[in-house]
Structure formats: structure tokens, C-alpha cells
Amino acid sequence: MSDNLPDNAGYVAAAYLVFVALLLVYFAILAIRSSRLERELRELNELAAARQGEEQGT
Amino acid sequence: MPTSTKLYGTRLTALGIATAIVLTAAFTLAAFYAPIEADQGFSQKIFYVHVPLAIVTLGGFVFGGICAIQYLRSGDPRHDLRSYTAIHQSLIFCVGALLTGSLWAKAAWGHWWVWDEPTLVSFLIVFLLYATYQPLRFSIEDPEKQSRYAAVFAIVAGAFVPLNFMAVRLADPLIHPRVLNTSGGDLPGDMKLAFYTAIVGMTLLFITLYKVEMTGKHNRAQLKALRRKLTGDGPAIGGRSAAPRVQGS
Numbered sequence: 001m002s003d004n005l006p007d008n009a010g011y012v013a014a015a016y017l018v019f020v021a022l023l024l025v026y027f028a029i030l031a032i033r034s035s036r037l038e039r040e041l042r043e044l045n046e047l048a049a050a051r052q053g054e055e056q057g058t
Numbered sequence: 059m060p061t062s063t064k065l066y067g068t069r070l071t072a073l074g075i076a077t078a079i080v081l082t083a084a085f086t087l088a089a090f091y092a093p094i095e096a097d098q099g100f101s102q103k104i105f106y107v108h109v110p111l112a113i114v115t116l117g118g119f120v121f122g123g124i125c126a127i128q129y130l131r132s133g134d135p136r137h138d139l140r141s142y143t144a145i146h147q148s149l150i151f152c153v154g155a156l157l158t159g160s161l162w163a164k165a166a167w168g169h170w171w172v173w174d175e176p177t178l179v180s181f182l183i184v185f186l187l188y189a190t191y192q193p194l195r196f197s198i199e200d201p202e203k204q205s206r207y208a209a210v211f212a213i214v215a216g217a218f219v220p221l222n223f224m225a226v227r228l229a230d231p232l233i234h235p236r237v238l239n240t241s242g243g244d245l246p247g248d249m250k251l252a253f254y255t256a257i258v259g260m261t262l263l264f265i266t267l268y269k270v271e272m273t274g275k276h277n278r279a280q281l282k283a284l285r286r287k288l289t290g291d292g293p294a295i296g297g298r299s300a301a302p303r304v305q306g307s
């Protein structure tokens with residue numbers, strides 16, 4: 001550890017990094033789930049629009 | 059038919075912003091305002107992330123137990139979902155508390171873990187206890203039975219948390235400090251400010267993530283119901299899952 005840093009600064013940084021890393025992993029999982037939901041919603045919107053088109057055609 | 063793909067409300071956005079501000083303020087106070095502790099030196103700064111994580115974890119487990127009581131009283135599956143989400147999330151916070159605690163132990167005492175210390179061991183027991191919650195749920199196929207057994211587990215384990223906390227308080231501490239006591243703790247004022255801000259920030263983080271999880275689960279359930287309605291399929295027969303089945307709108 002550099003002389004400019006206080007003693008045990010590495011452990012302190014590691015503890016806060018663990019917290020941030022956990023948050024980032026959590027956010028990444030949330031982002032994946034959210035994008036999956038949005039994709040599904042888009043598909044449903046397209047399906048509904050196609051249905052509406054069919055009904056108007058008949 | 060709605061065309062918007064926005065899945066989260068503005069209240070949740072505001073809560074997220076408030077969480078980010080309070081947590082940033084707490085960690086800034088911890089880094090630059092709170093003094094360096096005389097005995098432990100700089101490593102004591104871990105306290106401002108570790109202790110709030112541990113407190114919010116235990117609070118989340120108790121909240122899960124309260125929701126489970128509500129489920130058993132009313133039979134409303136929404137309470138089961140709340141209990142499940144709170145426990146699931148507390149378990150993640152618990153991992154954070156254990157990891158940061160271990161780093162603090164190494165920095166302050168020279169050991170990653172001290173088996174003679176009641177505070178550490180009891181917290182590990184709580185973690186291991188709740189680590190069996192998901193497998194318990196997964197092992198029961200019938201959703202109603204699953205919810206009922208999980209609620210009983212959540213209540214018993216939730217009651218164990220404060221009892222365990224009190225027992226540890228009564229035991230003689232070996233090396234782990236007692237921060238909160240009946241006289242308001244041994245912290246000086248400037249440390250207290252950073253510490254309480256961190257507790258508020260961590261609580262807000264828990265609430266925000268809890269709300270995000272709940273909103274996500276409801277959105278997924280609503281989408282499934284909508285898909286069934288549009289495609290004309292019958293009710294979905296889902297495979298075995300540890301998560302409660304959420305009813306669509």
C-alpha cells in the first residue's frame with residue numbers, strides 16, 4: 001500500500017467495492033429482466049395490432 | 059391497447075433518486091466528516107457500510123415474518139409474495155453484511171472470522187437459517203401448501219431474529235463492539251450523523267429494490283395474463299418454482 005494512504009485502506013476500499021459490486025450485479029439482473037419484459041410487451045402490442053387489423057379487414 | 063413500454067412508476071423513480079442521494083451523502087460523511095477512530099484507525103470506516111447492511115438485513119427478515127403472519131391470517135397471496143420478496147432481498151443484504159464484516163475483521167483483528175464471537179456466529183446462523191428458505195419452497199410442488207409452509211417458516215425464523223439479537227446482547231462480547239445500546243451508543247456526534255444517514259440510506263435502498271422487485275413480478279404476471287388472453291390459451295401450468303405465483307390483473 002502506498003505511503004500516502006492510511007493503514008488498512010485496501011480493506012476499506014474492498015468492503016465498499018463489495019457493496020457496489022453486489023448492487024451492480026443486482027442492477028444487471030434487473031436490467032436483463034426489464035429488457036425481457038419490454039420485448040414481451042412489444043410482441044404483445046404487435047400481436048394486438050395484428051388482431052385489430054384482421055378484425056377491421058373482416 | 060397500451061403502446062407504452064414504461065414499466066416503472068414515477069414514484070419509484072423518485073424513491074430511487076432519494077436513495078442515491080442519501081447513500082452518497084452517507085458515504086461522503088463517512089469518508090470526510092466522521093473522524094478516524096482512535097483504536098481501529100481507518101479500517102473503522104467499514105462500519106458505515108457493514109452495520110447498516112446488517113441492521114437492514116435483520117429488519118427485512120422480521121418484515122418477511124410480519125407479512126407471513128398477514129398471509130396466514132388472510133390467505134391473500136399478495137402477503138406471501140411480500141414475505142418472499144423481503145426474505146429473498148434480505149438474504150442478498152446478508153451476504154453483503156457477511157462479506158464486509160469479514161473484511162473488517164481481517165483489517166481490525168487480523169482474522170477473516172472469529173468463531174468464539176457470539177455476534178458473528180449468531181449472524182451466520184441467521185444467514186444459514188434463511189438460506190434454507192428457497193430450497194424449502196422449491197421442495198413443495200403444491201403452491202398453496204408451499205405458501206403456507208413458507209409462511210410458518212418465515213414467522214418462526216422472523217421471531218428467532220430479535221430473540222437471537224437479544225441473546226447476543228446479553229452475552230459477553232469477545233471482541234465485536236456493541237454499537238447500539240440503551241444509552242444511545244458510544245459513538246461521538248459526528249460519527250452518529252454519518253452512521254444514522256447510512257442507516258436511512260440503506261433502508262431506502264432496501265425499500266427501492268423491494269418495490270422494483272414487486273413491480274417487476276406484477277408486470278410479468280400481467281403480461282402472462284395478457285398473452286393468455288390474446289392467444290386464447292388456457293391458464294398456464296407453470297413448472298415447479300420457489301417463487302409464489304402472482305395473480306395477473
